Amino acid sequence: MAIIKRTAGRPTREQAQHIDDIILTGAREAFCCRGIEGTSMEEIALSVGVSKHTIYRRYAGKMALLDAVVNRDLERLSRAVLDVASDPDPLERLHLAARRFFFFCVEPESIRFMAFLTSEAVFSDELRQRFATWDRIISDPLISCMRDAQDAGELRTDETPLSLFNLLTDMLDGPSRRMQFALPDPFGGLTPDAFFEHRWSVFLKVATAG
Structure with a gap:
């Protein structure tokens, strides 16, 4: 320290x-x-x-301090996701943004901190309410990328951007949950990169237009 x-x-x-x-x-x-x-x-x-x-x-107190700790992490994630905005292809922007989101979530420090937050939230209504705010901050940049890809005709439009976001992030969530409990082989025999690309390809089969 x-x-x-x-x-x-x-x-x-x-x-x-x-x-x-x-x-x-x-x-x-x-x-x-x-x-x-x-x-x-x-x-x-x-x-x-x-x-x-x-x-x-x-x-003002420990909860304000915790808010600041979480918001610093969220700002770092948002900067990483929004850094792909210059790519002209909306679907590739989404791909790069989702990739950065995934690798942020499986960083050891992110896993450790999320395990702490999850365990604390079990006993705290206040913390569960804050989770809803933090979740929106996490979700908004990727949901915006989903919407842009839909507007460009690259993703199906019979689902909302939020629904597609939930589909993709649910598919990517397994390793981080397994890592929280120190379970073996969190990426199912794949490298983290190969795991992400496999899940992305499955998402495209379900979510692409046509």
Whole structure:
């Protein structure tokens, strides 16, 4: 864990962003290790080398801090998905966006964090409600790609973009669920790349127009 070195004076914008990143990384690690109830703001502050006041000045409490941790991950995913927007073929944009979505979801740190969130949500109505908001943020870029491919006549239009999104993501979800429980061979004997391309080809057989 990186420790913030204190300097005199008001931090620059870059320094403030660095402090935010260090705090969120420390909070993410603490939440994964000890859960929300088992983690204190004091512990997070001590682990990253800032004062508790520095954290509270940015985040009102642990749920606000958790929101910020999740939103940082979602922003990273959104940037990766939206980075394919320059491809002129809507179906290829969807292919590239879905690929980046899949590989984000099977990153070890993503698996670990999702396992923490899922276990916490079992006992928290508030967290389950937040999941609905986070799910929309995750879904919107890919649903937009689905809609563009439909408008271009490359995907069937008798299904909604949301329905097609659910079809594709349900097909891609197996490895991440198996990895959460450390089950063997999460990709069914394939490489992650081959697994994605196989599922994509099956999706096209079902979802392409005509």
